[in-house]
Amino acid sequence: MEDSGKTFSSEEEEANYWKDLAMTYKQRAENTQEELREFQEGSREYEAELETQLQQIETRNRDLLSENNRLRMELETIKVRGERKPRQPPWSPPTRGQWQALPCHCPSCNNQTNL
Incomplete structure (x- = not known):
């Protein structure tokens, strides 16, 4: 008997061939199903x-x-608050003649003015 180029010496040999092939495909299908289940779960x-x-x-x-x-x-x-306040120029340090003496607050000076 011939099928797809394969020659068998007996019907039993052909039957065994097709059974083995069917089992191979069945196993592949089961493996693929398991892989699909794992993929879907993942x-x-x-x-x-x-x-x-x-x-x-x-x-x-x-x-x-x-x-x-x-x-x-x-x-x-x-x-809005800033717009309500009058604008002040940015701070600049006093010039040399603008320095004023500030009172000293240490106990030994008795609150005398120091430069």
Whole structure:
């Protein structure tokens, strides 16, 4: 008998060949099914982990947006207060002739003025 180029000497030999081939394919199918189950389980676990991370990131993002808004409002308040106050020039150190004597507060000086 011939099938796909294979010649058998008896029907029993052909039957055994096809049984062995069927068992080989059955084993491959079972192995593939097991790999699929493991992959699906791993995928579910990974998806759950990613969902947890996403929730944490979304919470952190909401917190940061809230903090950002709070700081913007605070900045706006400070700007408004600054606009109400008269503008003062930036501080500059006094010149040599502008130095004044300051009172000394140490006990040995008896609060006398020192330069």
